[in-house]
Amino acid sequence: MREVSEATIRRLPVYHHYLLKTKEMGIAAISSTQIASDLNLTPIQVRKDLEATGLKGKPKVGYAVSDLLGAIETFLEWNKINPAILIGAGHLGYAILGYQGFEHYGLKIAAAFDNDFAKIGKLIHGKPIYSIDSMEKYIREHKTEVGILTVPASSAQELADIMISAGIKAIWSFAPARITTSAKDVIIQHENLASSLAVLFKNINKKSL
Numbered sequence: 001m002r003e004v005s006e007a008t009i010r011r012l013p014v015y016h017h018y019l020l021k022t023k024e025m026g027i028a029a030i031s032s033t034q035i036a037s038d039l040n041l042t043p044i045q046v047r048k049d050l051e052a053t054g055l056k057g058k059p060k061v062g063y064a065v066s067d068l069l070g071a072i073e074t075f076l077e078w079n080k081i082n083p084a085i086l087i088g089a090g091h092l093g094y095a096i097l098g099y100q101g102f103e104h105y106g107l108k109i110a111a112a113f114d115n116d117f118a119k120i121g122k123l124i125h126g127k128p129i130y131s132i133d134s135m136e137k138y139i140r141e142h143k144t145e146v147g148i149l150t151v152p153a154s155s156a157q158e159l160a161d162i163m164i165s166a167g168i169k170a171i172w173s174f175a176p177a178r179i180t181t182s183a184k185d186v187i188i189q190h191e192n193l194a195s196s197l198a199v200l201f202k203n204i205n206k207k208s209l
């Protein structure tokens with residue numbers, strides 16, 4: 001299978017969202033030209049991106065919308081649920097725990113961990129909050145491979161090290177700290193709303209020039 005670029009992977013959920021709306025409108029087939037026009041992309045880009053899913057459009061017909069939705073879901077492995085834990089049940093953690101939509105994208109948060117005694121033992125959006133001291137044991141026992149970090153930057157690396165040593169293979173970190181690891185089989189994805197905001201403001205400024 002050919003290597004699929006990160007840019008393509010990032011666009012696939014956008015196509016998926018667009019195709020769901022298309023399906024809701026009762027449209028059964030759609031061309032790459034139409035998709036490109038609606039999403040402000042080029043038809044070549046759309047065809048190349050969608051090829052990653054293994055599905056090819058038919059000349060004059062385009063893509064069957066339902067097939068394309070299924071192909072994107074399979075490619076992104078959204079039909080496989082990855083159990084995850086969240087560390088840091090604060091403002092951001094609370095919001096993430098409450099978002100049901102992640103389950104459509106293959107992520108199911110089973111539990112959260114915190115060091116604040118006022119939160120430990122409580123449920124947030126139905127998810128149990130356990131003591132951070134029990135995190136390592138939990139990861140080993142449940143063979144959890146995905147962890148979401150929503151703690152202050154100062155604790156992020158230390159907690160990531162514990163998570164990785166217990167068996168976590170993928171960390172989705174929101175802490176503004178560069179987490180590193182020497183473990184070759186571990187993926188760390190940093191998320192930063194400030195970066196997106198910086199791009200947004202730069203673009204606003206460009207437009208107003």
Ligand SMILES: NC(=O)c1ccc[n+]([C@@H]2O[C@H](COP(=O)([O-])OP(=O)(O)OC[C@H]3O[C@@H](n4cnc5c(N)ncnc54)[C@H](O)[C@@H]3O)[C@@H](O)[C@H]2O)c1
Nearest residue numbers: 088089090091092114115116151152153155175191192193
């Ligand atoms: N990536 C982004 O775009 C983005 C956006 C908002 C916030 N953040 C970052 O997300 C993190 C959380 O932000 P917030 O506003 O929810 O903060 P918060 O203070 O409300 O929540 C942090 C939580 O982590 C817990 N915690 C702190 N140290 C811990 C430790 N050692 N072990 C276990 N739990 C611990 C706290 O008790 C608290 O519940 C911060 O690092 C913040 O900078 C990132």
